[in-house]
Amino acid sequence: MRNGSLRKQSIAAALGAVLMGGGAAHAATFSTPDGVLPNFVGFDWHANGAAWVRGFDLTSSSPIGATDTFTLTYQAFAGSILNTSGPNLFVPPNPTGTYDITTFSTLQETATCLSANCSSISISITGPATWDVYLNDFSKGDPKVDPAAGTGFVSGTKILSGVWTSENATFFASDGANVPGSTGTGSAFLDGTVTFTNTAYIDPSLLGSNFQASLQFPGQTNIFTRPAAFNGVATGPNTATDFVLQTDGSQQFTAGPPPVVPEPGTLALLGLGAAGLAAQRRRKAS
Numbered sequence: 001m002r003n004g005s006l007r008k009q010s011i012a013a014a015l016g017a018v019l020m021g022g023g024a025a026h027a028a029t030f031s032t033p034d035g036v037l038p039n040f041v042g043f044d045w046h047a048n049g050a051a052w053v054r055g056f057d058l059t060s061s062s063p064i065g066a067t068d069t070f071t072l073t074y075q076a077f078a079g080s081i082l083n084t085s086g087p088n089l090f091v092p093p094n095p096t097g098t099y100d101i102t103t104f105s106t107l108q109e110t111a112t113c114l115s116a117n118c119s120s121i122s123i124s125i126t127g128p129a130t131w132d133v134y135l136n137d138f139s140k141g142d143p144k145v146d147p148a149a150g151t152g153f154v155s156g157t158k159i160l161s162g163v164w165t166s167e168n169a170t171f172f173a174s175d176g177a178n179v180p181g182s183t184g185t186g187s188a189f190l191d192g193t194v195t196f197t198n199t200a201y202i203d204p205s206l207l208g209s210n211f212q213a214s215l216q217f218p219g220q221t222n223i224f225t226r227p228a229a230f231n232g233v234a235t236g237p238n239t240a241t242d243f244v245l246q247t248d249g250s251q252q253f254t255a256g257p258p259p260v261v262p263e264p265g266t267l268a269l270l271g272l273g274a275a276g277l278a279a280q281r282r283r284k285a286s
Contacts, residue, residue, distance in 0.1 A: 027083060028253070031201050033099045033137055037084040040202070042252035043101060043133070046091065048147055049076030050227050051247045052235055059240075060117045067112045069126060073230050074105040074247060075153040077145045082252060090138070092147055098138050100145050102153045103251070104231065105131035107164065120172045125190070129164040133251075135201065150227030150235070160206065160253070161196035194253065206253045 030040035056070040078101035079091055090097025108127025114120040136142035136156035145152035167190045197205040224246035229235060235244050 028206065029203050030081065030084065031203075032081075032086060032089075032135065033139065034086050034088050037081060037086060039083045040081065041084075042082040042250060043078040043103070044080045044082055044250040045076040045103060045248070046079035047246070047248040048092075048223055048225055049074065049247045049249065050147075050150075050224070050230075051245045052230050052243075053245070054242045056111070056241050056243075058111055058113060058118050058121070060119075062113050062118045064113050064115060066118070067110055069108065069110045072107045072109055074107075074131075075102065075150065075227065075230055076247070076249075077102045077147070077153070082250065090136075090144060092145060099142075100136050100152070101133065101159075102136065102145050102156075103131060103133045104153050105129075105164075109167070114170070120170060123167060123169040123171070125164055125167045129192075131162055131164065131192075132158055133160040135159050147225045147227060150229035150231075154231050157198065157201070158196070159198040159201045160194065162192050162194045164190050164192040166191045209253060 027039040027041050030037045052073040054071045054073075056068060058066060058068045062068075077092065078089065080086070081089065081101070088096075088098040090100040092100075107125060107129040109123050109129075110126040112122045112124075114122055132154070134154060134156045136144065136152060138144060142156040143152045169189070191210065194206040194209045197207045199205050226244055227235060236242070238244060
């Protein structure tokens with residue numbers, strides 16, 4: 001059936017796009033059980049990430065212009081910490097490591113058929129779209145992430161949160177094979193804002209930072225472990241409207257340039273300049 005695989009891949013690509021961040025001017029520091037890691041700019045989320053699509057009703061018989069609003073949820077663990085090092089980072093199924101880092105996102109999106117048979121689809125954010133990042137410290141009793149069970153993704157300490165504000169994504173089918181992730185190509189671009197930074201871990205604060213996200217789909221499907229649940233809610237078997245897919249992405253943050261503080265000499269010159277302008281205005285007025 002053509003309406004199965006394409007639709008599922010298209011939504012997976014949209015979700016994965018949420019996790020691809022871009023741009024970094026001034027790196028921050030990241031305090032972990034490994035110590036203070038310098039030059040922190042983000043995370044490379046592992047290719048074993050999962051997307052759960054619910055309420056997707058477009059099919060190959062949907063006409064051009066048809067729309068559908070659905071919910072997309074994403075969960076993944078970090079494969080590495082970008083631009084720095086974390087030798088004790090736990091990366092399943094690696095049995096070593098003293099902590100892990102996870103992300104969890106929920107978005108409300110709308111898909112629109114752009115061509116006959118809905119073979120190309122555009123996707124945009126039309127409702128709440130949030131993401132969170134957690135650090136699980138095993139020495140404090142935090143659980144290890146379990147990709148198969150789908151647990152440990154929202155445990156531990158929240159270190160970052162944000163919202164995704166806009167999206168521009170288009171996806172195309174290459175054939176009708178009913179194998180999620182095996183066909184279809186696309187790209188997506190999203191913009192977002194950091195709404196919370198735990199400054200005990202990230203310094204300086206990334207609060208208010210804007211960044212752009214992008215993704216090329218498909219990702220690496222050969223290592224995918226389908227999770228049994230998302231935040232305690234069982235996924236159940238895939239259906240035509242509700243299904244779980246693999247996604248892969250990364251996320252980068254920009255601390256932004258430090259504020260410019262004029263030198264005392266500069267302030268003095270500015271003061272003299274202002275005084276001179278005021279005197280000139282008085283002379284003209286008289």
